[in-house]
Amino acid sequence: MEAGQEKTQLVHIQQQQHQGNSDSTAFSSLRFVRFNPRFDRQETLDLLQSELKAAHQDCRFPIQVPWLLSPKHQLEFFGIPADISLNKMSSFQLGRVYGMDVTSGAAVAALLLDIYDQNTDGSDEKPDQSRSQKESLRVLDLCCAPGLKLCMIADLVHSNSSLVGVDVSKQRLSLCKNIIQKYHIDNTTSGMNLSENAEEVKARKRRVNIQLYCGDGTTYNGEQSAASELVFDSTSAIEELLTRGKRKRMNKSARAREKRRLLELGSKLPNPHNASSNKSNVYETEQLFHFESNIQIDSVDEKLATATTQTLFDRVLVDAECSSDGAIRHIQKRQSSTVLKEAAWTDSNLDELIDLQKRLIDSGYRLLESGGILVYSTCSLSKRQNEEVVNWLLNKYNESFIIPVSFGDSSELEFIQVGGIPGTVRFNPFVSRDEPINSNEHSMLAGGGFFLAKLGKMRRNDSLD
Numbered sequence: 001m002e003a004g005q006e007k008t009q010l011v012h013i014q015q016q017q018h019q020g021n022s023d024s025t026a027f028s029s030l031r032f033v034r035f036n037p038r039f040d041r042q043e044t045l046d047l048l049q050s051e052l053k054a055a056h057q058d059c060r061f062p063i064q065v066p067w068l069l070s071p072k073h074q075l076e077f078f079g080i081p082a083d084i085s086l087n088k089m090s091s092f093q094l095g096r097v098y099g100m101d102v103t104s105g106a107a108v109a110a111l112l113l114d115i116y117d118q119n120t121d122g123s124d125e126k127p128d129q130s131r132s133q134k135e136s137l138r139v140l141d142l143c144c145a146p147g148l149k150l151c152m153i154a155d156l157v158h159s160n161s162s163l164v165g166v167d168v169s170k171q172r173l174s175l176c177k178n179i180i181q182k183y184h185i186d187n188t189t190s191g192m193n194l195s196e197n198a199e200e201v202k203a204r205k206r207r208v209n210i211q212l213y214c215g216d217g218t219t220y221n222g223e224q225s226a227a228s229e230l231v232f233d234s235t236s237a238i239e240e241l242l243t244r245g246k247r248k249r250m251n252k253s254a255r256a257r258e259k260r261r262l263l264e265l266g267s268k269l270p271n272p273h274n275a276s277s278n279k280s281n282v283y284e285t286e287q288l289f290h291f292e293s294n295i296q297i298d299s300v301d302e303k304l305a306t307a308t309t310q311t312l313f314d315r316v317l318v319d320a321e322c323s324s325d326g327a328i329r330h331i332q333k334r335q336s337s338t339v340l341k342e343a344a345w346t347d348s349n350l351d352e353l354i355d356l357q358k359r360l361i362d363s364g365y366r367l368l369e370s371g372g373i374l375v376y377s378t379c380s381l382s383k384r385q386n387e388e389v390v391n392w393l394l395n396k397y398n399e400s401f402i403i404p405v406s407f408g409d410s411s412e413l414e415f416i417q418v419g420g421i422p423g424t425v426r427f428n429p430f431v432s433r434d435e436p437i438n439s440n441e442h443s444m445l446a447g448g449g450f451f452l453a454k455l456g457k458m459r460r461n462d463s464l465d
């Protein structure tokens with residue numbers, strides 16, 4: 001698609017989004033929750049049902065999303081009325097459910113579960129599943145905050161996996177820390193029982209080690225360095241919980257202790273690039289959306305080419321910064337807010353954004369082990385931010401290839417479309433926006449606008465054909 005056509009399409013989508021309530025209520029009438037697998041499923045379902053019935057007098061809710069469902073992996077999303085305030089619901093306060101858009105869930109499902117993979121020849125035979133879910137994985141989430149996909153990764157991966165989240169925004173990372181704390185660490189909301197033997201608790205909570213780094217994902221090299229500060233470590237947070245018993249709000253000295261521990265932990269990690277970077281102060285004066293756009297890919301190339309002991313990952317998620325034109329709920333919130341905020345990315349700085357997306361996917365791909373899997377996703381429906389970025393990567397690296405994925409039966413679910421590159425997926429909620437909620441429940445289970453591509457990196461001994 002030409003740049004001009006792309007612009008027209010974006011304007012058209014924005015016009016649809018700016019239309020009055022009668023249109024927007026159709027596609028905003030559901031929001032989504034995911035169950036926390038640490039709690040008993042039936043108990044959570046009963047609680048949620050009774051809360052929704054009390055609030056809405058409507059027994060249809062919650063509605064299970066059939067196109068993203070795998071009981072075997074405890075993967076399950078439910079649609080609930082969009083006007084419900086999750087904050088006021090016990091099921092949410094108790095950490096039994098996460099509020100998460102279902103299309104975001106599709107990105108994590110594509111990253112970790114090959115039940116959604118399609119064969120390129122269209123046959124039913126599933127690809128080699130030897131690497132799926134049977135082993136502990138090293139997973140990188142390169143733009144992780146506020147962390148809902150990161151928590152879903154932590155819920156799905158096998159024991160002893162390690163998960164590293166990186167984000168440039170300290171502010172958004174502190175939200176991320178809170179979410180991990182709530183669902184994975186706190187004894188009251190994470191489904192853990194502290195009356196158990198401390199060693200048992202430790203063992204269970206240690207399932208997946210989660211580390212968060214504050215730094216630029218375009219230059220992150222898999223390790224602690226002056227440019228990427230370790231700001232959270234789940235093992236260390238669990239130690240704190242076990243030594244202090246029931247978690248209280250951290251006082252000044254506890255926070256200082258935590259900082260010291262993280263610094264110590266960070267300094268124990270191998271760090272061959274420490275001397276090469278002096279960017280730590282960039283993050284102090286943090287801007288949420290614009291940063292370091294002057295770093296050239298070539299200089300990153302050079303730096304990474306000299307790396308000898310680089311940490312590589314089996315799975316990498318690049319859920320890139322984007323223009324968010326598919327994020328219906330956020331746009332509606334912004335429109336209904338009395339203080340209208342300017343969109344961060346507009347036509348005038350779109351090139352800068354696309355450059356950032358390319359540098360992010362490039363960095364993620366370099367940190368991917370051969371034989372590994374990378375998912376690139378955005379909540380934009382723009383071809384320039386999606387297919388063009390993915391094509392750019394495919395052209396740059398011979399050993400990169402698309403692993404085709406699909407969700408549900410697309411003849412029934414018209415909002416799930418094949419992207420501009422065969423095997424990629426576009427979730428386009430605008431196609432079913434005029435349908436009232438009870439005319440076709442399936443069309444209401446669309447979630448926000450979203451794009452995802454699943455990429456593989458050939459092993460050196462794999463043949464090219």
Ligand SMILES: C[S@@+](CC[C@H](N)C(=O)[O-])C[C@H]1O[C@@H](n2cnc3c(N)ncnc32)[C@H](O)[C@@H]1O
Nearest residue numbers: 143145146147148149167168169216217319321
């Ligand atoms: C779409 S949001 C990610 C949402 C997140 N994956 C989740 O599911 O909660 C994009 C994120 O990219 C981060 N970001 C933008 N530029 C970045 C960069 N150069 N390096 C790392 N993170 C960046 C933003 O701060 C933002 O948190």
